[in-house]
């Protein structure tokens with residue numbers, strides 16, 4: 001069963017209204033994204049703040065993961081370069 005959480009406000013439980021529909025191209029197919037908002041604008045502000053906070057936390061985690069990946073790649077590349085240099089000096 002698929003529960004569409006987007007259609008119900010997570011804060012007050014009211015039926016959310018569709019603000020706009022976005023059409024995005026994703027992997028050579030069109031994806032429709034509906035943007036919904038709480039009919040209560042004050043409530044929507046709170047929900048937005050909550051989601052933004054969550055998004056910030058998530059992007060921080062992704063940022064850290066990316067940094068780790070870059071460091072790992074750098075380390076790998078450095079050891080690879082050392083090997084290449086060793087081969088070149090032999091000639």
Ligand SMILES: [Zn+2]
Pocket residue numbers: 009010011012013014038039040043044
């Ligand atoms: Zn609400």
